[in-house]
Structure formats: C-alpha cells, structure tokens
Amino acid sequence: MAKIVGTITTSHVPAIGGAIAKGLQSDPYWKPFFDGFPPVREWLAKVKPDVAVIVYNDHGLNFFLDKMPTFAVGAAPEYRNADEGWGIPTVAPFRGDPELSWHIIESLVAEEFDIVTCQEMVVDHAFTLPMALCWPDQKWPVRTVPVVVNTVQAPLPSAKRCYKLGQALGRAIASWPKDEKVVVLGTGGLSHQLDGERAGFINKEFDLKFMDSMIDAPDWATKYSTVELVELTGTQGVELLNWMVARGTLPEKVSKRQANYHIPISNTASGLMVLEPAA
C-alpha cells in the first residue's frame, strides 16, 4: 500500500521564480528564505518519494472566472507550465500519474467530495516554484498529482472543509494499492495582501500561531470563517487553506522536520514546514 512520507508546506510567491532565475539565493534579501530549503532537500533525499501530490491555488493560468471549481484534481499524463504574463521563466514539464489521479478522484467522490476532474491542465507558479525549491536542478524525480483549491473567488471553501478534504485525500492515498511513497505539498501564504488600501498587511503573531497549530492542533484554524481569515492573514493569506488540506493528510500526531519563517519576500511573510507522521 502507498504511504504518505510527510508534507512540505511553503510560500509560492512569483518573485521566488525571479530570484531563482537571477541566482539570488545568497543575496542578503533572499538568503533567509532560501536557507530554509537545504534541510528539506536532505529530508527528500532520505525519504525518496515516488509521487508528489501538490495542493495549491491557480492564479488565472488554468482556470478563468468562466469556470471556477472549488476543488479540482488533475488527471493528466503530463502538466506543463506556461507564461503567466510577468516574465518568470517556465520550467520543464511534470510527469503525471493518471492511474493514481483517478484512484484519488474515485475515493474523494465516494467520500462526497464532488471535485472537478481535469485531463488537461497547465500549472502555474504555485505548483512549479515549490517544486523548484524542493528540486533545484528541476529534474523532477517524482510523478505528480495537482489538487487545486479556489482561494480566488469568494465564497471560498472553509478551513474546516479544506482540512476534511485533506483527511479524505490522506485516506485516498493510503488506499492506493501500489507500494509507493507519497509526499504532499501545500503551497501559498503565509500572511499577505496585495490589493486595496490595506496592501502590505502582514500578521506575524497569527502566522506563528498557525505554524504551531500545524504541529499539535491541526484543526485550530478551522474555527475561523474565510472572511475572518482574510481579516487575520490578508486577501492572499487565505492561501493557508492549501496548508490545511496538506495537514489533513497526516495523522493527528506528527514530528516537525523543518520550519522557517521570514518577513518579507516580496509583500509576503514566508513560511516553510516539513512534517512527518509521528513514529
């Protein structure tokens, strides 16, 4: 049976792609962010996942507002990155795993998560940059399954629903009959707001509480409505919903393998965590 080896949750702001392209990993502005990742790569080299399930939000590359699924699962043999309009270099295509995708789809729908299925899907920076942070040579050693959460157009799914989706996703993966190792990525956040007079809003106190909750109180954020989460974390800080899905795939008891928090990258408080099921 398949096994979830752990979760990696990380910010995904486009400026990371610019920094990678310009080789700014050791630049004083970027170093505190990039320095969080060598331990992640060491962990990945040790656990050697076969598959990465990436939980993220599309920012208007694959989905437009004509059709906006609350939850969608990719079921394509390959996922390509494409021009998003602001000039960060595109990355090599990712191998999919349609068999596993359909297994997950079957299992989620059986559990009454009526997700949208996508046999064609382009993946944006929220998928590609976390992958590039994990595997900087961009020779992807894993097959991938994208899971997309609407954090763009309200009403957004609640944190509670996202956590439950993660739990169902965890059961789906665990029931995959192949003897394979799966890492779950949850991308986005932490607190940031790009738009409005409140642009530049960051909430360190909330972010640190949230990161703590990921370890020993995984349902802590489920007490907030999505509007409350906007107030607490910013209009784009609600991307922490993707972290909630990822966290839901793990058992209640976890061990922390890495954590990093830094203000700011671009307009964002960056967060990074690696969690494993407790031994």
Next chain:
Amino acid sequence: MPSQNPRQPVPGTTIFDGEQARRGYALNKMCYSFNDAANRKAFVADEDAYCAKYGLNAQQREAIRNRNVLQLIEAGGNAYYLAKFAGIFGLDMQDIGAQQTGMTKDEFKAKLLAARG
C-alpha cells in the same frame, strides 16, 4: 475606519466575491488574456481597440487608462488578473502596494520590514 458595506467587513479590503466577479468580468477577462505575449503586444499597440474588443465599460476603461489599481479594484478587478496587467509595465508588487497605499516604494518596503516587530 469600519467598512459600511456588510458584504465587505474588512477595512481597506475588497473581498472578491460574486458581486465583484460579475462587475469585473470583462476587465478580468481582458487581463487573463495577457497570459499570452501576443495579446500583451496587441494591447500596447492599440489600447483603445483592445479594451473595446473585451467590452470594458467606461469606468473600467478609465481605470485602465489611469493605471490605477484602486480604481481597477473598484471596477471589479481581481488582484491576480490585475497582476498580469501590471506585468505589461514591468511593475512589481511593491510598486503596486506603494501606489495603493499612497506611499513611495521605499516607504512601502519599510512598512513590510516593520512587520518583523
């Protein structure tokens, strides 16, 4: 200052909901087209014609003409789509943040740093 609109309870913040999505559909659709380099070029070559093609209303047209992010949000624009419009002019998120908050870019960057506490 508390917001007067019960649908928009967070001050200084426009939650992109169904009302905004309907209001801004043409504008966001145009901005979505800027994923494609040929479309960005076509916009730059003839802005009036490009906006007309997407059926922008007068408010949206004016906000695009002014390159004014708060006006674009007022006209229904969504941050993620507007970012593609900003990309045409090589503006980054600190430029956008500074414009919306009435700060210089350096002041805006200082505000972000101050969040470290």
